[in-house]
Structure formats: C-alpha cells, structure tokens
Amino acid sequence: MGLPVRAQAKYWGIAAAVIVLILMLLGDVMMPFLVGMAVAYFLDPVADRLERAGLSRVGATVTITLCALVIFVLGALLVLPTLIDQAVALANAAPDIAGHFHAFLTERFPSLADNGSTIRKTLTGIGEAVQAKGGELLNGLLTSVVGIVDLVVLIVLVPVVTFYLLMDWDRMVAEVDKLLPLDHAPVIRRLAGEVDRTLAGFIRGQGTVCLILGVFYAVALGLLGLNYGLIVGFVAGMISFVPYVGAVVGGTLALGLALFQFWGEWWMIAIAGGIFIAGQQVEGHVLTPKLVGGSVGLHPVWLIFALSAFGSLFGFVGLLAAVPVAASLGVLTRFSIAQYKDSRLYRGTSGQTRPEAASEERASNEDRD
Numbered sequence: 376m377g378l379p380v381r382a383q384a385k386y387w388g389i390a391a392a393v394i395v396l397i398l399m400l401l402g403d404v405m406m407p408f409l410v411g412m413a414v415a416y417f418l419d420p421v422a423d424r425l426e427r428a429g430l431s432r433v434g435a436t437v438t439i440t441l442c443a444l445v446i447f448v449l450g451a452l453l454v455l456p457t458l459i460d461q462a463v464a465l466a467n468a469a470p471d472i473a474g475h476f477h478a479f480l481t482e483r484f485p486s487l488a489d490n491g492s493t494i495r496k497t498l499t500g501i502g503e504a505v506q507a508k509g510g511e512l513l514n515g516l517l518t519s520v521v522g523i524v525d526l527v528v529l530i531v532l533v534p535v536v537t538f539y540l541l542m543d544w545d546r547m548v549a550e551v552d553k554l555l556p557l558d559h560a561p562v563i564r565r566l567a568g569e570v571d572r573t574l575a576g577f578i579r580g581q582g583t584v585c586l587i588l589g590v591f592y593a594v595a596l597g598l599l600g601l602n603y604g605l606i607v608g609f610v611a612g613m614i615s616f617v618p619y620v621g622a623v624v625g626g627t628l629a630l631g632l633a634l635f636q637f638w639g640e641w642w643m644i645a646i647a648g649g650i651f652i653a654g655q656q657v658e659g660h661v662l663t664p665k666l667v668g669g670s671v672g673l674h675p676v677w678l679i680f681a682l683s684a685f686g687s688l689f690g691f692v693g694l695l696a697a698v699p700v701a702a703s704l705g706v707l708t709r710f711s712i713a714q715y716k717d718s719r720l721y722r723g724t725s726g727q728t729r730p731e732a733a734s735e736e737r738a739s740n741e742d743r744d
Contacts, residue, residue: 440541444534574702592651681698682694
C-alpha cells in the first residue's frame with residue numbers, strides 16, 4: 376500500500392528544501408558542476424548521433440570534448456579580448472557621443488543652448504554617468520567573474536566534469552529511472568519527458584538561435600564598418616532568447632551609433648537598421664521554426680522573473696539553475712491545473728460533468744436530432 380498523499384507531500388517537500396539549502400550553502404562550489412551538467416545535457420544528442428554513426432560512447436565523448444576545447448580556446452584568444460576592448464571603448468566614448476547628440480539637437484532646437492536647460496543638464500548627466508558607471512560596472516563584473524570562476528575551474532574542472540557526465544549520461548538517467556517510486560513512475564516519466572522537451576527546445580534550440588544571431592549581427596555590423604559593432608551585435612544576439620528584445624536593443628544601439636558615425640550617409644544608416652530587420656525575418660521564418668519548433672512553454676515574462684529571482688537569491692549559480700527550474704515549474708503547473716480540472720474541487724459534488732464535456736454532449740445530441 377502506497378504512502379498517503381499528505382506523507383508523500385511531506386517527504387518531497389523536505390527533499391526540495393534540502394536541495395534549496397544545498398544551493399544556498401555551497402553556492403560557488405557547485406558552479407563548475409552545474410556548468411558541466413548543462414554542457415553535458417546540451418551535447419548529449421551529439422554524442423548519441425556519433426554513437427549511431429559507429430563510435431563508442433567514449434570515442435564520441437573524446438571527439439566532442441576535443442572539438443569543444445578547440446572552439447573555446449580560439450574564442451577566448453581571438454574574440455573575447457576584442458569584445459572587452461570594444462565594451463570599454465564604448466563606455467569611455469559615451470560622453471563624446473552624448474556631446475555630439477547634444478550639438479545635433481542644439482542646431483535644430485536653439486533653446487537647448489541655454490545652460491539652465493533641463494534637457495541639456497539631463498544629457499550631460501547621462502554622458503557622465505555612463506562613463507563613470509559603465510567602466511566601473513565592467514571592471515567590477517570582470518573582477519567578480521575572475522574571483523568566482525577560478526582559472527583552474529575554467530581550464531580544468533569544467534571540461535573534466537563535462538567529460539565524465541557526458542560519457543555516463545545515459546547510464547545515469549537509467550539509474551535515476553530505477554529509483555522512481557513505482558506507483559508514480561509513469562507520471563514522473565511523462566512529466567520528465569515534457570521538461571526535457573521544454574529544455575531541449577529552449578536551451579539547445581534557442582541557445583543555437585542566439586549564437587547564430589550574435590555572429591550574424593556582429594559580422595554584418597563589422598563589415599559595415601560600424602564602430603563598436605562587434606560588441607553591439609554580440610549583446611543583441613545573446614539577449615535574443617526574449618522575443619524582440621535583442622533586435623530592439625541591438626537595433627537602437629546600432630542606429631544611434633550609425634547616426635553618430637555616418638551622419639549624412641543615409642544609406643549606411645539604413646543598412647544598419649536593415650541588418651536587424653533581416654535578422655528578425657531569418658529568426659522568425661527559418662531559425663526558430665527549424666531549431667526551436669513550437670512553443671517551449673516558457674513565457675518571456677516568466678523567464679525574466681525566474682532569472683531575476685534566482686539570480687538575486689543564489690547569485691551566478693541561481694542564474695544557471697533558473698531556466699531548468701522555470702521549465703520544470705511550468706510543466707508541474709500545467710499538470711496541476713489539469714489535475715485540478717479533473718478533481719471534485721473544480722467539478723463540484725453534484726455529479727455534473729465538466730462544462731467542456733457538457734458542451735460536447737449537447738452538440739452531439741443536436742447532431743443526432
């Protein structure tokens with residue numbers, strides 16, 4: 376005989392509380408393991424395909440690891456320094472950009488030339504604040520990342536954890552499956568499958584879309600000759616997991632910089648805007664349908680809330696865990712709503728059928744008449 380529902384809820388609640396407590400206490404210690412798990416989850420389908428092509432699991436894991444390390448090292452050596460340089464240069468150039476923008480407005484609105492003008496004070500303050508806070512924020516971010524993510528962790532621990540998790544992924548999943556409570560195993564497997572599809576659609580699919588868009592925006596703006604185009608394109612691509620946000624933010628920055636750099640060359644400014652319009656068209660009609668598919672069940676507002684809440688509670692580790700937890704909670708919420716609609720709490724005790732069923736029954740009776 377299975378445990379009563381109240382007892383099961385107590386035990387599972389204790390387990391959830393222990394997991395949250397572990398995240399809070401261990402914090403940064405768990406980060407390389409969470410990163411390794413996320414990377415292994417991302418690469419597991421690739422390993423499965425290599426196995427179907429004839430490689431052993433160890434051979435597939437070694438091949439993937441070597442390719443990933445080469446890509447990571449090349450990116451760290453060739454791309455990361457340029458991104459940092461452009462971010463710092465953009466922060467330092469903000470007062471000049473604001474000054475030129477102020478001069479542009481003054482030519483068309485002479486009243487802004489007054490030193491006591493509120494708009495002039497606001498623009499001057501924005502430029503000074505961006506210069507002072509932008510560099511400080513960037514340096515603080517880099518310092519905190521270096522402090523949290525030790526060089527040994529980046530170079531050694533994360534690849535090692537990823538290697539072993541990727542090699543044993545299928546076996547670990549099978550072992551976890553054996554530990555499922557027998558009375559609820561079918562339901563748990565179904566919910567886990569929905570969570571997996573959600574995560575696969577978002578992390579694998581949307582992550583690939585963001586990477587492709589980031590490369591496209593950065594390369595296109597670089598070929599256009601736009602100053603700071605690489606960092607603008609990279610940022611726009613990386614935040615494209617929230618619909619339209621990447622294109623709006625990146626397009627606004629690119630158009631502002633293009634107006635400052637290409638004033639009078641309207642076709643260049645139009646191309647800068649057209650790059651983001653083209654990116655949105657490719658994303659909406661090609662990338663998202665092919666790589667992500669249908670809805671993954673993560674509403675943008677819910678995703679932003681999860682990232683903010685978990686980042687505030689658990690720091691960088693919380694950001695890593697936010698998407699899987701948000702996806703899992705979304706699946707559990709939909710399951711709970713379905714259970715509620717089938718319960719007597721929703722249907723009542725009068726024995727009446729659900730409204731949907733009643734409507735279908737009336738329609739069927741009308742068809743027979």
